[in-house]
Amino acid sequence: MIGTLPxxxxxxxxxHSSWAEERASSYERLEFLGDSVLELAVAHELYRRYPDHAEGRLTKIRAHVVSRASCAEVAQELELGKRLGERASGLPGDELERLLENRNILAAVLEAALAALFLEHGFEAIEQSVVSAFSEVIEDAVSGHVDNKTELQEALARLGRAVSYSVLEVDGPPHDRRFLCAAVVDGEQTGMGSGSSKKVAEQEAARQALERLGLAPVSP
Incomplete structure (x- = not known):
């Protein structure tokens, strides 16, 4: 639906605020509103879908679904970073790369997009599209899936370190792809994983990195 925006x-x-003439003309005000749009859409879906879940359980699931890490992941799937990069074509290459890899920025752009859609079409018209975009994240959270990428990112952040991911290899025909990805911590390949999708491979790479660095993952 983002393509329908005027x-x-x-x-x-x-x-981004750094290249806006005035801070209020950047995505930040929309981000503020979009955060609430996302929370309402997710809360409504969880309330409807899981009538037997207690309030505490629903709150934990919602927190995982609307986290910055989850929003950044969905933003990447929707290629919002690419569109942001097109607007920032005047930035130096290394600065642009850092910008587009920043999960907080990707999450903010996603929330801004949701707010813009809400203002343009209204909540009812966009609610199911929002839920659909986050459906995989919701399923992971409900099943108690351990998000190794988030665990690794947050553990490293506490140590003042960072992680990025790279695709090392893609094999197989389109209907049976296999991805090999690496988790790179401070420039060093620390974990490697393979899977039927880039997401699965990155999760495995993150798990290996957690083990190698001695950072035990914690279930959500």
Whole structure:
């Protein structure tokens, strides 16, 4: 649905405060609103879908689904970083790369996009699209899935370190792809994983990195 936004709304969604003429013309105000739009859509879906879950359990699931890490992941799937990069074409290459790899920025752009869609179409018109975009994240959270990527990122952040991921190899025909990915911590390949999707391979790479670094994952 993001492609349906009028140019003026889309421009605000993909304008970072560092290159906006005024801070209020960046995506930050939309991000503020989009955070609430996302929380309401997810809370409504969880309330409807899981009538037997207690309030505490629903709260934990929602927190995982709307986390910055989850939002950044969905933003990457929707290629919002690419669109942001197109607006920042004047930035030096290394600065642009850091910008597009920043999960907080990707999450903020996603929330800004949700707010813009809400203002343009109303909540009821966009609710199911929001839920659909986060459906895999919701299923992972409900099943108690350990998000190794989030665990690794947060553990490293506490140590003042960072992780990035790279695709080392893609094999197989389109209907049976196998991905080999690496988790790179401070420039060093620390974990490697394979899987039927980039996401699965990165999760395995993160798990290996957690083990190698002695950072025990904690279930959500």
């Amino acid at each position: 140019p003026e709304r889309a421009e605000t969604v993909f304008t």
